[in-house]
Amino acid sequence: MRRRKLTPKTITVFISMCVLAIVMLYPFVFMINTSFKSKAQYFGAPGHSTASWGKLFKTLPVAQQLLNSTVVCAGAISIILLVSTMAGFAIAKMRSKATPILFLGIVGAMLIPLQSIIIPAYINASKLNLLNGYWGAIFVYAALGSPFATFLMTSYFRGIPEDLVEAAIVDGLSYPKVFLKIGLPLAVPAIITVIVLQFIQVWDDLLVGLLFIQEPTYRTITVGLGALSAGRVTDIPVLMAGSLISAIPAVVVYLIFQRQLVNGLTAGIGK
Amino acid sequence: MAKKSSLHSQRTRTGIFFAAPALILVSAFLGIPIIQAGYFSFTEWNGVDAIWLGFSAYTQEFKNPIFWRVLENNGLLLLGVPIAILFPMGIAFLLNEKVAGWKIFRSIYFLPTAISWVVIGMVSMRFFAQEGLLNDIFKAFGLGFIKTDFLSSEKGALFAVAITFIWSMVGTNSIIFLTGMATLDQSLNEAARMDGASNFRIFRSITLPQLNRFIQFSFIITVISAFTALFSLIFVMTGGGPGFGTTTLEFFIFQSAFSRGNFGTGAMLGVILFFMMAVLGIGQLLLMRNKDE
Numbered sequence: 001m002r003r004r005k006l007t008p009k010t011i012t013v014f015i016s017m018c019v020l021a022i023v024m025l026y027p028f029v030f031m032i033n034t035s036f037k038s039k040a041q042y043f044g045a046p047g048h049s050t051a052s053w054g055k056l057f058k059t060l061p062v063a064q065q066l067l068n069s070t071v072v073c074a075g076a077i078s079i080i081l082l083v084s085t086m087a088g089f090a091i092a093k094m095r096s097k098a099t100p101i102l103f104l105g106i107v108g109a110m111l112i113p114l115q116s117i118i119i120p121a122y123i124n125a126s127k128l129n130l131l132n133g134y135w136g137a138i139f140v141y142a143a144l145g146s147p148f149a150t151f152l153m154t155s156y157f158r159g160i161p162e163d164l165v166e167a168a169i170v171d172g173l174s175y176p177k178v179f180l181k182i183g184l185p186l187a188v189p190a191i192i193t194v195i196v197l198q199f200i201q202v203w204d205d206l207l208v209g210l211l212f213i214q215e216p217t218y219r220t221i222t223v224g225l226g227a228l229s230a231g232r233v234t235d236i237p238v239l240m241a242g243s244l245i246s247a248i249p250a251v252v253v254y255l256i257f258q259r260q261l262v263n264g265l266t267a268g269i270g271k
Numbered sequence: 272m273a274k275k276s277s278l279h280s281q282r283t284r285t286g287i288f289f290a291a292p293a294l295i296l297v298s299a300f301l302g303i304p305i306i307q308a309g310y311f312s313f314t315e316w317n318g319v320d321a322i323w324l325g326f327s328a329y330t331q332e333f334k335n336p337i338f339w340r341v342l343e344n345n346g347l348l349l350l351g352v353p354i355a356i357l358f359p360m361g362i363a364f365l366l367n368e369k370v371a372g373w374k375i376f377r378s379i380y381f382l383p384t385a386i387s388w389v390v391i392g393m394v395s396m397r398f399f400a401q402e403g404l405l406n407d408i409f410k411a412f413g414l415g416f417i418k419t420d421f422l423s424s425e426k427g428a429l430f431a432v433a434i435t436f437i438w439s440m441v442g443t444n445s446i447i448f449l450t451g452m453a454t455l456d457q458s459l460n461e462a463a464r465m466d467g468a469s470n471f472r473i474f475r476s477i478t479l480p481q482l483n484r485f486i487q488f489s490f491i492i493t494v495i496s497a498f499t500a501l502f503s504l505i506f507v508m509t510g511g512g513p514g515f516g517t518t519t520l521e522f523f524i525f526q527s528a529f530s531r532g533n534f535g536t537g538a539m540l541g542v543i544l545f546f547m548m549a550v551l552g553i554g555q556l557l558l559m560r561n562k563d564e
Contacts, residue, residue, distance in 0.1 A: 010370045017365055017376045024380050024441065026404075027394040034397075079296070087293035094286030096279075102290040109297045111552035112305050113499040115521040116541035119528045120307035121300055123318055143300030146293050169278070175285040204387030206503035211529070226389045229507050236397065243390040254385035258378060261385075265443065266450045 035241035042237050052237035059235075060224055060242055061217075066249075069220040072134055072209070073202045076141035077195055080149050083142075084194065088153025089183045093165050094175060103154070110147040114207065122211050136212035137220075141202045149194045152267055156190040157183060189260070196257040197264040203250050221246040305545065312539035317532055328539060338540075340515050341523045344429060348497045348519065351433040355440040355493050356486065362441065363448035377449070381442035388500075391439060392507030396422065399431040425516030428509045432517050435508070436501060444489045451485030491555045498548060520544050 034042060038051040056062065091103050121140060122131075130136035160183065168178045184191075209223035219227070225242050254261060313328050314321040324331075332338050362380065366373050383391065398404050399421035409417045421427035455478065463473050479486075502521050505511055511518035511526060518526065520540060528537030 010368065013365050013368045014370050014372075017370070017373070020362065020365075021376055021379045023438070024383060026398075027383070027386070027391065030394050030397070030404075031390075083293035083296055087290040090286040090289035094282050094289065096283035096286055098283065098287055098290075102287070102294060105302070106290065106293045106297050109301045111545075111549050112301050113521070113541075113544055113548050115499060115502065115524045116308055116545040116548075117301055117304035118524070119534050119537045119541060120304035120311065122528075123534070124304065124307075139296070140300055143296050146297055147301075150293055175282065175289075179289070200385055204385075204389075206387070206389050206506065207525070222387050222389050225393075226503065226507060229389065229393055230510070239393055243393055247386050247390050250385040250387070251382070254382065255378075258381070262381070262446055262450075265446060 031240045031244045031247070034237050035244050037237045039235055039237060052235070053241050055235065055238050056241040056245075059238055060228060062221070062242070062245060064217065065219055065221040065224045066245070068134070068213075068218055069203055069222065069249075072137055072141065072213075072220055073199055075134060075138035076145065076202050077198050079138065079142035080145040080198055081191060081194060084146050084149035084153050085184060085187060085191070086179070087146075087150045088187075089157050089179050091150070091154045092157035093160065093162075093178075093183070107147050107151045107154070109143075110151070114144060118207070118211065125212060131212055131214040132218075133215065134213070134218055137208055140208050140212055141198075141205070144208075145194075145198045145201065149198070152190050152194060152264065153187060155267070156187050160186055189263075192257065193260040193264040193267075196253060196260045199253055200250050200261070308538040308541050308545070311535055312542045314535045314538075315533075316535035316538065318534045321535065324535075328535065332536065332539060337515055338523075341518050341520055344515070344517065345498060345519050347429055348433055348436065348501075349494065351437050352490070352493050352497060355437045356444055356489050358437070359441050359444035359489070360448050360482075360486075362445040363452060366445065366449055367452045377446075381446055383439055384442045388439075388503035389507050391435060392504045395431065395435040395504075396508050399427075399434075422509055423513060425513055428513060428517045432501065432505060432508060435504060436497065439504075440493055440496065443492065447485055447489045447492070448482065451482045455481055488555075491551055494551060495548060498544065520547075 035052055036048040036050065038045070038049050041047055041049065087102070087106055091099055091106075125131055125136040125140070130139065164182060165178055168182060169175070173181070203220075204222055205220075206222055206226045209220045210226065213219055213223065221242075225239070225246055228242065229239055311321060313325055314323050315328070316322075366377055366380075400406075401418070401420035405421070406415075406418050409415060419427065421431045459477050459481075460473055463477055468476070498519070499521055501519060502525065505517055505519065505522045506525075509517040511522050521544060524537050524540045524544065527533045527540060
């Protein structure tokens with residue numbers, strides 16, 4: 001093990017990094033500190049209390065909304081994984097004249113910003129009666145996540161040697177069997193990356209949930225909070241308690257799967 | 272030969288069958304809607320009935336001063352992009368020194384990536400408020416006379432949104448550059464140092480060129496975020512105001528359609544945004560392609 005030397009340079013670097021850490025952690029400190037104050041304490045009265053936490057559970061159906069977020073995330077991620085592993089395998093390992101069209105049609109959709117399609121998609125979904133439950137949001141999230149997931153899966157499956165697939169086919173295995181027995185087990189790291197990336201994306205989203213979940217009882221926690229804050233609720237400690245609760249699941253996932261998240265982020269640049 | 276071609280056609284058929292679910296999903300919720308958006312952008316549309324206007328729909332909008340005001344806001348936000356790239360690049364250099372605890376610092380800097388814009392917006396709102404931390408900091412440095420509620424003036428609110436945006440890009444961009452620095456060829460630096468090159472010269476002529484594609488990548492990600500990722504932040508922090516002070520194109524789409532019921536105008540603004548992003552996105556795809564080869 002190399003011993004790190006203490007030089008003026010390393011000390012300066014260390015101090016700068018500490019200052020920056022404070023800047024980046026400030027929201028968390030603010031949230032925690034403020035949530036443990038009553039409204040009066042927030043406006044200057046001394047001390048801390050759990051009054052705002054009690055109030056939060058009366059203002060916002062927290063448990064229901066956390067459950068809703070979980071359902072929407074699970075639904076969207078399941079669909080994304082199903083369609084993107086299959087499509088990625090098809091594009092990488094079942095090449096034909098149709099492959100470039102399939103690739104362009106699926107992965108090319110990454111270029112479409114959500115805001116550009118949201119109006120027609122909203123009208124379509126309302127005509128199809130998809131706005132009354134979870135389904136409208138689940139499908140839109142799934143469609144938004146699938147292009148990049150397919151891109152990731154494709155580059156992953158490309159790493160499987162062609163000979164391995166050929167040999168299995170010659171041995172009499174069908175393509176679906178090769179996909180299930182050889183493809184999927186090898187794609188586990190990419191699958192985890194997609195789950196982590198999409199969980200954070202969907203959990204944290206406001207716009208799709210706001211429009212595609214019309215029934216308040218089905219609202220996700222992020223949408224519930226967004227609506228509460230836009231309603232100009234002035235009880236800031238209550239809002240901060242809600243923010244903290246909504247942030248915890250994504251932060252936990254982040255802390256456990258940081259490496260996969262970074263892999264997903266940098267997948268677009270390559271190694 | 273016959274066997275081989277039947278195998279080939281089996282592969283083609285299975286391949287199309289395997290890709291079909293993704294293609295159908297993406298077409299139904301992204302592909303068809305973008306075509307619809309193209310059609311409805313030429314109409315006056317209330318969500319039910321559409322009246323065809325043709326190109327005059329566009330020319331009318333181009334005469335609307337608010338439209339240009341909104342684009343100006345987007346332009347002003349873009350001024351933050353260089354900072355949102357250079358500042359994290361500096362951070363990545365610091366992290367790359369690998370002083371004690373650098374991995375913990377890296378985790379801390381990247382942490383906001385996991386937090387929703389709704390939460391960030393709510394905290395940021397208080398930070399820039401009259402009684403917020405920023406004004407306290409000004410006061411501590413003897414600049415108490417500045418004391419102002421940033422969100423109550425158009426320029427101040429846009430400034431607050433821009434700073435929050437830059438802050439939120441710190442994690443993503445420093446991770447990109449840190450990944451880039453891991454690929455640097457150290458032997459080049461040493462060779463250059465032997466030849467008597469200065470630190471600055473090494474940075475400019477050796478380090479920067481090697482980081483080129485990472486800079487491009489972070490540039491594209493940052494610009495795309497500035498144009499398409501800030502809806503929730505603006506929704507929570509300013510509601511697009513005061514006036515149109517923080518209404519960007521993506522927020523204007525939402526407002527036109529869902530606050531004013533002008534679905535046709537909203538669709539048109541969406542098409543304009545799509546073309547702007549497509550130009551950037553094609554650049555990004557080409558970039559990904561390059562490393563594949």
